[in-house]
Amino acid sequence: MRISIVFAFIITLVFACGGGSADGTKKGSLENGTQVDPLAAGKKAYKQFCVPCHGMDGKLGINGARDFAESDLNLEERIEVITNGRGMMTAFKSVLKPEQIKAAAEYTIHLGNQKED
Ligand code: HEC
Secondary structure (H helix, E strand, O other), rough: OOHHHHHHHHHHHHHHHHHHHHHHHHHHHHHHHHHHOHHHHHHHHHHOOOHHOOOOOOOHHHHHOOOHHHHOOHHHHHHHHHHHHHEEOOOOOOOOOOOHHHHHHHHHHHHOOOOOO
16 A cells, blocks of 8 residues: 555656656647648638639739738738729629638738748
């Protein structure tokens, strides 16, 4: 009885010292592994409809399309531009569902926040 208590105490000590960071890393990768990509829907719509003018990284700028990294439009304003179009950009309200437009708008914000490689 007493031996097992001492043993348990030692085990606890070993885990408390050495196990800390290893445990943390494991948790992180588990979360990444099980999480669904919140940008997946927007990425899909973007790849399908937006790449020809905006490019994969949002910097292509065909027909005067703005680099998303330089855009200061917020989510609402982007949704508005994508829904109703502007200038040379076509409206997407008859092509995409409102939630796809929102997802695509979020994806353009994500692209704009990407660091240069
Ligand atoms: C036919 C080419 C074309 C396609 C396809 C296109 N865009 Fe555009 N986009 C443009 C152009 C050109 C502008 C600049 C419009 C202007 O201000 O005159 C623009 C502007 C924008 C803006 C506003 C950027 C800013 O800061 O002014 C957003 C956001 C945007 N596009 C997102 C999208 C998304 C998302 C898609 C796909 C669903 C898409 N675009 C598809 C050409 C295109």
